[in-house]
Amino acid sequence: MYEQLPALMILVPFTAAPVCVVFRHALASWVIALAASLFSLFAAWQVLEHVRTVGIIRYKVGGWAAPSGIEYYIDTLNASVLLLVSGISCIVLVYAYRSVIKQVPLAKHYLFYTAWLMCMSGLLGIVITGDAFNVFVFLEVSSLATYMLISMGSDRRALTASFRYLIMGSVGASFILIGIGFLYAATGTLNMIDISERIPNSESQRAVLVAFSFICIGVMIKAAIFPLHAWLANAYTYAPVAVTAFLAGTATKVSLYVLLRFFFSIFGYEYSFGQLLLNGVLLPAAVAGFILMSLVAVYQTDLRRMLAYSSVAQLGYIVAGISLASQAGLTAGIVHILNHALVKSALFMAVGCIIYQVGHAHRPSFDDLFKRMPFTCIAFIIAGLGLIGVPLTVGFISKFALIEASMDRGWWLIAALILVSSLMAVVYIGRVVEVMLFRQSRTSTPEVSGMSEAPLSMLAPMYLLIVIGLYFGINGDATLSLAGEAAEQLLGGF
Amino acid sequence: MEKIAGLYSYWVVVVLMMAGLYIMIARYNLVKKIIGLGLFQTSIFYLYITMGKVSGGTAPILVHGDVQPVFSNPVPHVLILTAIVVGVATSAVALALIVRIYEEFGSIEADEIAIIEAQEPEA
Amino acid sequence: MNPLWTLVPPLAVIPFILFFGEKRKNLREASIIVAGLALLLINNLIYNDLVAGGTPQSGEFAIMANYSLKLSAEPMGVIFGLLASFLWVVTTVYSIGYMRGHHEINQTRFYTCFALALAAVMGAAYADNLLTLFVAYEVITISTFPLVTHAGGEAARKAGKVYIGILMSTSIAFLLPAIIWTTVVSGSMDFVPGGVLTGAGLSNGSLAFLLALFVFGIAKSGLMPFHRWLPAAMVAPTPVSALLHAVAVVKTGVFSLLKIVTYTFGIDLVTISGAAYFLLPVAGFTIIAASIVAFTKDNLKARLAYSTIGQLAYIVLAALLATVMSVSGGVLHIVMHAFGKITLFFCAGAILVALHKSEISKLNGIGRRMPITMGCFFIGAVSIIGLPPAGGAWSKLLIAGGSLETGTIVWAMILMFSTLLNIAYLLPIPLRAFLKPDPDLKPGERATMQEAPFACLWAIMLTTITCLVLFLYPAPLTDLIGMIQWR
């Protein structure tokens, strides 16, 4: 049983999904989804413990040893991402229950939770596998479920947002498929470790290079890295807000994980960064991303859209850390994957609470928000400070690590630009906080001036996430050492 | 010359793939985009299968007896069998979305829908 | 005594404040005073330890692999800690009178944030490394934001925007990279006698740039051009202004700078590298410009705010001159200016509560109605100007002496000129109050006493007396400053 946990982590939510359809009952499917997520969380936690104490897990799926069969390859990096995905899923699921009641028709609830389970297990499947083609398959599982979840948004623009994402996502997935095809032609294998061993001896180095570029572009589309982020803003804005909170913390992070795996484990550090592709293309894209997207976020009036652009900007930080390609830079990038997931999910949950009570997230139309929803506002402020990178929040840990790493490499300009972009975060978060605290009710009807907080079942998970964030902000060593271990393993190749 | 003979079928397939990709990104009609996606994906399948072909080989099905003929590589076939189903599944979801979009917006042209969306108030 | 204990009273009192709330005001305020006295006692114990030759310090709390939060007591920190805890008690007593007399709203929130800010000030005072200092610095910024915007409404919104905008932006844009840079080149964040940057191999130009990042990054010290937050914060209730402008916020700024000059750079490195040359004129300019602007302000609190900017620039100047004498003068000036300026702010608040006047031009003749307040105002002004028999004389003397040590007289000239300006903008206020006729009185009518509530008055007298005592008996302070390890 214990040895089978890696497989069960995926299979339990997979099996739970059809069960939800069988029951066709809102509450029942929520309970099933939550139970399955909790199980995955437990399994991910056990796996992480095992990886950190005993060592890397290589699990033969279906009994065939790699490279003939498909295997799971779990080291510190993907064990942490597994924990992140299943953890965020659990927390946001609790939150989702009430939120979804307002945003999705009751008859569709069981489908909603089915899709949620599919999405989560698809993401877990991408992360856990050690087989290149398998990544593609599970990418599609999670993508289809994501398109479905986004299309359930109550605004009709959710449909077009979902469609746009589908087009971009399919192009990305097709690019990855092409890349894997070229890799197979060049190496004759699909297992990641096997590929990495065979690449240096391959007679088809051009094919390897093209495979590298296509996988890189394909994954960058899925990860919404600037300038391939066009799908993200509308998708995050019009999806049911619980879905946005879930995706913001998991989907793009998983894609970044895939990027890391391909760059460092499969192609290898020397290959990836010897081709001038990364330093020449990726770093400018990252920097342009976090500067421009922070600027765009400043001018957004819809909170969800603002946070969506902010996400693209924050992904830029992560990519910048990766592009440093040093132990310190990689550590900073990985730790920001975890930290930003915590912060951004919490922020979207706070916005969801506002939407739940106020009915919209349009900043200029708020009034008396702090008086009406003090707990939500406080949560938003704390998480916002985390986004800015104030000390004792997670944002500070990762920003500090990132700036230190870039200064260490002597990349002063990057460090300076990161700071400029942080200042923009002060502005866009500050604008919201200002409205929350100071915008008086213009209609001045005394009866609405009372407190009307979101339900406890939404506040509690949000605060749980905030507390986790604060904990890792104060005890940053916990995440940093994890990320450091992962970075070390990545730089060492397989 | 030998190179051209050995590789041109790849090149043609690349052109086909790009035709599909072009339709996906250049055409405003949503259905046409999905047709382009189908074209793109089918061409990728073709690329894979091309890679598996061995001259003078046969379909990878074992025959009775001790001596087996030369087989083409079965691995791309396996992968593409999965990919075909995945591709059609994606198309199905996309088409369902298009039907819903048509119901809501009365159009299946991306530019027209964008204009309608721009006129709506912020969510 | 572990300096960590200093965080306990201000944090432990918060639940009590929230629990007692508006309904049991007396208990709420009594609990704060008890906490304040406890804090004062703890600081005193730390002081005793230090004087006895001990090195009171806390354990390390690692928030990142190589970087931890740690508190430890050294002379500068003990002075600042004692000062802040003493003035917390006094300000609390004063605010009891002020807030009730002025019928302020949301007093519970006010006292909560006040306590939180105090805890952060303690953290800054005893910070053992740059990281701890930075954390405390940011917590002060955030926890005082609700104090600045206490009144609510449009004016508070604008002021709050400027306040948080400048303080947070500069700290992120300049202070944070300066800290990380220091860490990258020296491998350490600790405050070490003689400075960690000595021998780190930075060129003079880099050192100058790094120092500039620190000086401008610590916008709490009010150096131009990042001083705008200080007058903006004027919309806050007067006890807040007193706290912000005399103790917590601004003093954290200059205190941090003094510590960084002494323990990160080392005063020798600053002198030898010439890093401060191009920053000294900025401080000099701020001293003069702020004094001139103060002269043009009719609003009493605004005039005091600009006066503060000028006085803080003295300390910045003292830090940048980086001689033993000037830095000692800077440390001493933290205390002297604190008592002088808090007296003046208390007086301004008392006038507001008693007579509802805030413009200087309207203060004619009020000396008859508020003789004690205006008398204290006079002594506070004398201390700020730097004249005997008030404490401000000593610190100004030391800074001026230190400036002469560097071999040029230009900085001493600036100090002298600004003293003249101080006289010109401060002394007319008590003179106007005592000598000009009261326009509200009919001829022949006698003024009646209209002093502020007793709690306010008590606090004002206490700080005034301290100003005088510090002139006569500065020995404990100077002894403590003598214990600073410069190298």
Added chain:
Amino acid sequence: METLVADVLLTFLVVIAVGIIVLRDLLAAVILLGAYSLTAAGAFVVMDAVDVAFTEAAVGSGISTILFLGALSFTKHEQKPRGNDSWVAVLFVVVTGALLIYGTLDMPYYGSATSAAQTNPDLAVRFLQQSGSEVGPPNIVTSVLASYRGYDTLGETMVVFAAGMAVLSLLGLKRRRPGLEAPEDAPGDTPGETPADALDEPPTSRHT
């Protein structure tokens, strides 16, 4: 001989692809896409991928075409004459294609029996030589699909399930958006009056 057949089919595919690009009648384009799949299936047979050919014919040209036709029956049949000249798109496609062609330059030639893929002892060689004894069925593709890479097939099943649920969620239930916002009259019931059609007012844009 078989190369020649494959080449002829490949030429057909190019012709069909051009047709799909040029044609504005969606119905015709869908039919052409079906034909494209069918032709590709034929080529797959020539290239010894009979299982793939069968699936492509059934799923790619059969089911897929039916899905398209079904969707078209709910929407419009014609693509409007816009978005035909996108130089950015052309440039992007040309660059991408050129990169791909560059990648093929040192690939094993078509039909090579000594390529890395063909000679990998752990994958192709093992499947060809040992699947009979290790798994059983004579069809090696089946063995690999069901056994060695059975986990992919599980994923594939989940994709189909997810797609089914997505279609069900989009179309299968009562067609109504959730009730948070004010009830809106559904456009699209009367296509002649939809906002999109109003955009076509200047008749000049309808030129052919």
